[in-house]
Amino acid sequence: MGRKLLLEHANVPGIETFEVYRRNGGYRSVEKALKTMSPQNVVEEVQASGLRGRGGAGFPTGMKWSFLAKPEGVPRYLLCNADESEPGTFKDRYLMEKIPHLLVEGMIVSSYALGCNQSYIYIRGEYMWVLEIVEKAIAEAYANGFLGKNILGSGYDLDLAIAPGGGAYICGEETALIESLEGKRGNPRIKPPFPAVKGLWGCPTVVNNVESIAAVVPIVNDGGAEYAKIGIGKSTGTKLISACGNLVKPGVYEIELGLSVEEFIYSDEWCGGIANGKKIKACVPGGSSVPILPANLITKTAEGTDRLMSYESLAEGGFATGSMLGSGGFIVFDEDQCIVRNTWNFARFYAHESCGQCSPCREGTGWMEKVLRRLEHGQGHMHDIDLLAEINKKIEGNTICPLGDAAAWPVAAAIRHFREEFEWHVTHPDEAVKRNFGIASNHMPLV
Numbered sequence: 001m002g003r004k005l006l007l008e009h010a011n012v013p014g015i016e017t018f019e020v021y022r023r024n025g026g027y028r029s030v031e032k033a034l035k036t037m038s039p040q041n042v043v044e045e046v047q048a049s050g051l052r053g054r055g056g057a058g059f060p061t062g063m064k065w066s067f068l069a070k071p072e073g074v075p076r077y078l079l080c081n082a083d084e085s086e087p088g089t090f091k092d093r094y095l096m097e098k099i100p101h102l103l104v105e106g107m108i109v110s111s112y113a114l115g116c117n118q119s120y121i122y123i124r125g126e127y128m129w130v131l132e133i134v135e136k137a138i139a140e141a142y143a144n145g146f147l148g149k150n151i152l153g154s155g156y157d158l159d160l161a162i163a164p165g166g167g168a169y170i171c172g173e174e175t176a177l178i179e180s181l182e183g184k185r186g187n188p189r190i191k192p193p194f195p196a197v198k199g200l201w202g203c204p205t206v207v208n209n210v211e212s213i214a215a216v217v218p219i220v221n222d223g224g225a226e227y228a229k230i231g232i233g234k235s236t237g238t239k240l241i242s243a244c245g246n247l248v249k250p251g252v253y254e255i256e257l258g259l260s261v262e263e264f265i266y267s268d269e270w271c272g273g274i275a276n277g278k279k280i281k282a283c284v285p286g287g288s289s290v291p292i293l294p295a296n297l298i299t300k301t302a303e304g305t306d307r308l309m310s311y312e313s314l315a316e317g318g319f320a321t322g323s324m325l326g327s328g329g330f331i332v333f334d335e336d337q338c339i340v341r342n343t344w345n346f347a348r349f350y351a352h353e354s355c356g357q358c359s360p361c362r363e364g365t366g367w368m369e370k371v372l373r374r375l376e377h378g379q380g381h382m383h384d385i386d387l388l389a390e391i392n393k394k395i396e397g398n399t400i401c402p403l404g405d406a407a408a409w410p411v412a413a414a415i416r417h418f419r420e421e422f423e424w425h426v427t428h429p430d431e432a433v434k435r436n437f438g439i440a441s442n443h444m445p446l447v
């Protein structure tokens with residue numbers, strides 16, 4: 001049984017209330033930090049923990065915090081990124097729904113460490129019921145003296161507010177989130193300057209994922225060194241994984257990093273294997289923006305070693321034979337699933353969500369979506385497959401924010417690993433349409 005640092009008490013009845021949360025050890029980290037540690041001590045513990053940001057990129061949290069500029073007389077802000085709109089990723093929602101005080105507690109300790117007196121939780125616009133849950137937890141924290149003026153008599157003041165998101169995936173990109181919080185359209189900013197220097201209202205700002213902020217609680221409680229003992233190599237601690245697709249037991253799991261992918265998919269403790277006794281065909285291990293892995297590279301690397309649930313192991317071999325842990329959205333496809341259809345589905349999402357500022361992304365995502373749509377509808381040509389790869393190259397690395405890359409990588413990987421399936425759609429249009437839509441191709445409108 002893996003250790004649980006975040007979800008240990010998630011199923012305790014009433015844990016969403018302050019009283020039950022406190023009875024189960026809640027808010028200890030605030031007492032410890034405010035009474036016995038300097039803000040710098042807290043930063044050092046987070047650095048020692050090796051915690052890597054859980055929002056997708058895996059950048060070390062302690063290092064990010066150390067970059068925060070501290071000019072005299074200028075406020076600093078901590079923004080919690082609870083926008084969570086990546087297809088296949090729903091772990092932050094689960095954490096906030098089940099154990100909202102853990103996020104509030106993490107926000108208090110992290111804000112103290114960073115010297116912020118006003119912090120915000122930016123919650124996805126579609127998560128309105130989650131917003132209400134977190135709002136209630138914040139109100140309880142105020143009522144019990146953990147937020148507001150002179151918290152626990154320490155002299156430290158903190159106000160915490162919620163900002164409902166703009167209902168767009170791009171608002172999860174940190175600079176777009178800042179724009180949106182400022183009341184503007186959520187368009188990403190050109191970096192530099194980075195938010196650590198010039199963020200919300202031009203002030204130094206840290207943007208962190210929900211899970212990253214929650215992980216600061218056990219790090220402060222038990223010490224960074226203890227946290228670093230869990231996991232493997234530079235992938236320390238535990239990680240929330242939202243597992244979905246053709247699994248016997250989809251759901252949100254807290255795993256110790258370094259667990260084998262094989263065990264995660266097939267053991268009864270975790271996903272319980274592939275649903276309906278089918279075989280696995282492919283897996284997207286880190287949310288819709290990461291490269292897909294074919295069956296032979298899911299549990300084993302190209303070198304034949306066990307693939308592990310860690311930042312390094314999932315990426316082993318680069319994009320030719322690896323993928324990314326990303327946001328932990330683990331999507332499994334069984335042998336009956338159509339890769340072309342799935343790739344089109346993701347491409348539709350990115351084309352719809354592109355903010356339109358950069359031509360390669362605005363035009364390229366729409367173009368890829370159109371080409372994939374015609375392939376899926378049995379109206380594609382062989383040269384469409386190479387055309388997709390061409391468009392990909394034009395987008396990758398040529399945009400303001402990583403949404404362009406996020407749109408390009410899954411298409412490139414699907415063609416790399418499943419080219420025959422794309423070709424089959426061209427050579428067998430009627431069968432492809434019948435299989436995927438259940439009707440003859442001449443009845444298929446190309447909408």
Ligand SMILES: Cc1cc2nc3c(=O)[nH]c(=O)nc-3n(C[C@H](O)[C@H](O)[C@H](O)COP(=O)(O)O)c2cc1C
Nearest residue numbers: 053054055081083084085172173174208209212403
């Ligand atoms: C298009 C796009 C959407 C993103 N959406 C999210 C999101 O919903 N939640 C999140 O934490 N990070 C998201 N990110 C990453 C954030 O920009 C940022 O790196 C992250 O919030 C930093 O937190 P961390 O260091 O704790 O991982 C997104 C990035 C891009 C490019």
Ligand code: SF4
Nearest residue numbers: 355357358361399401
């Ligand atoms: S890459 Fe796409 S989403 Fe990002 S700024 Fe450019 S157009 Fe907008």
